[in-house]
Amino acid sequence: MSKRLHLIGFAALLMVACLLSTTWPAIVAEEGVIYYILTEDNEITLRYPIRMGGEVLTREVFETLMIHKVDRLNEIAEKYGAKWTHMTAVGPWFMARYAEEQSADWEGLYDALIEQVRRGSAAGHEYAVHPHAHWDPRTSLNAAIWDPEKNGFVDSWEDYLSWTMGFMKVGDFDDLESSAGYLYDHKRRIMEITRRETVVHRSGGWQFGNTPEQQIISLTALKMNGILANSDADANLTLSGNAGRPFQESTYFTAIDSINERSVSSKEYGTLEFTPNPLPILSFESNSLAQLNQKVDQAVAAYTDRSGRIKPGIHFITGFGHAKNIMGGDGTWSSLEGGQFDVIDQHLAYVFEKYVNIEKPLIRFATATEAVLEYYDYYSERPVAVRGDEERQVADRFFEYPIRVLGRFGPEFAEAEVQPPIWWDARTDIAKVEILEGGEVIAVHDRFESSYPYLAFPVKPRTKDQSSKDFNYSMRVYLTESAPI
């Protein structure tokens, strides 16, 4: 046979083999899942005290916005097994630290902020990255100015640049004044406390970038930091914060240079976008009880078929708000009872009774990261590997973690990449990483050029009948003598 005929014969054999066994990639027509993701932007605002009749951000206001209101929201959600995803600005933690150096009245605030995150994470809520570099005395974009006479912060200007649109470069992990470095700082500081993987992001002030060039900077920074999903589409162009999309158009793999457009492929994409939905958005801070309930009813109608079965696939209800803007009954900034807190409580009770606590639940409460991983597992046609949170200490300075390889992908993908725990700097803290499958070492890495590197390892294709949980990949991390434990 000629070389050409050999090729045709080989192709025919491959086709038969595929038909006989299973095909890649294929979406199974099983019943789908609807996840209800409660997001809020966990931050301060310098304008807040002014709106509320004050003229300065005092310790009391700060503490109410980022600690007491967040605790209160967590407490309400926990009654129904719901989980908040707190998009957390880390810069204000450093405002707190700065203020502690200026005034004894502010002492202990930094530790109290960290403890809030520890407490909420332990109860199952997610703390995710939300870069707002203009509330961060460590950056040149900082607009929070300490006023010694007022014993608090005032703002120096109204228009701000919070992330990519301020730094205008991808940069690297060692450069705080860059998109990748600032994001790395946020994710690392959060995960040092929570030790739970977080793979989602929302830009401060929706400043993901407007032009393709700006958006590629942001998308590259996300990718470098192991961030798999973003929540800014459309709002990044209008900066209104009120953008939203109809349920079935709000969650998708994006084009490689725009979060506002869908990718045509589930093999090549920029990131996963999960925009708040529907249009207008489900808003925990401004919707009435009737509006909140009605939007969830609409979601269930959109995501189920005529017989009431959930349509195949992974579906998101992505609610939106800011803890700082949720007002109690008396309308003062400090109230934590009544008002919108009661509305949220009654809304979650409604969802729990009608859709969650029933024989065949139609809605599951989930953090954004939990839902995003399931989305990838179902829809991605390229392998995406993530380290699991379960940590096993095998010996002194020797830890083991599971790895999940998400996606349904064919044999053209022979490799995936995974990152070690971000709270260690791989260059100085990690001596060696072994990657295993079923207990057998399949890859070894012992030279790291980055603090948070991607480590390649071979993967087997996944057929339509298999779940990512059928595979047994894991990672062993051997620390250096000098690594902090």
Ligand SMILES: [Zn+2]
């Ligand atoms: Zn924000």
